[in-house]
Amino acid sequence: MFYFFSLQCQIFFKRRKTLSIIRQNIIESATRHFSENGFAATSIQEIADDCGIAKGSLYKFFQSKEDLYIAFHDSQQMAMYTKIENIRADATLNSREVFILETECHFEFFLNNKFIMHDIKKMNTSKGHFAPYFLRLRANHLKYSKESLTRFLGEIVHPNIWDLVVMYNGIAREFIFLVLYENKPLNSRNIAVYIADRIEELAECIVQKKTKPILQNSLMDNYMKYEIAEKSIPVEEYRTSLLGNLLSTVKELPITNFRKVELSDAIALLQEELKKEAPKSILIHALLDFIGKEHELNNIVSQLKRYV
Known part of the structure; x- marks a missing residue:
């Protein structure tokens, strides 16, 4: 019984090793073809022929040319990051x-x-x-x-x-x-x-x-x-983050306390309006324009305008 189980394990790992070699051959072939012809001009058939396998067999490893390109690209990136990690590990x-x-x-x-x-x-x-x-x-x-x-x-x-x-x-x-x-x-x-x-x-x-x-x-x-x-960052969450940045930036601006209160109130009104089911576009943009008059806040306001 143990001998039979051991034999099965040997067959499994041998097959796994063979599949790994085939996959690596496909990536190496893809690297050559993509580097010589580019992504658009390279076909799956060319890579399959180069590896000596059927086109259908290649699809068992990669579902599309895009997936193959991503796998190839990942292998190149991994080699670079491995090199970087070795540099970082050098204590000298x-x-x-x-x-x-x-x-x-x-x-x-x-x-x-x-x-x-x-x-x-x-x-x-x-x-x-x-x-x-x-x-x-x-x-x-x-x-x-x-x-x-x-x-x-x-x-x-x-x-x-x-x-x-x-x-x-x-x-x-x-x-x-x-x-x-x-x-x-x-x-x-x-x-x-x-x-x-x-x-x-x-x-x-x-x-x-x-x-x-x-x-x-x-x-x-x-x-x-x-x-x-x-x-993708949910729009509501992104807006909340930007509004939080506005408030924290206002607190540190080199302006009068009165102006800080004005801006903070405007941001609070903006938050309330954005939470409504039917927010008023005119009011929102008026508040953003008011806040954006402060030069240090203009960049954040510009980002907010894309999400309101």
């Missing part, structure tokens, strides 16, 4: 050296996978099958950037961390585009060191001036929670 490196190597690692990833950037640029990633995937991908990238910047700059930048994340990624993205789309002969290491210097200077200036953050932690943490879970 200081926080600055780790940050530079991480930034360089991101650059090398995009330079070695140019076709991914070209495909993403052509795809309408805000709709259809790819939408939730690319939202999750963006959220994960922002999460890694936040961790990198916190390690590098320290907890002192926590109130402004999301502003720094956006600036860091914006600078990096422009350099990547210059290399990929305009063929500028730029060195990844030099760019990584340069970005580290500029981000450090920006952080010092923000901390010294006690700059109020544009992106509140509560707002971005909420966004990250939903995007990583591949869910």
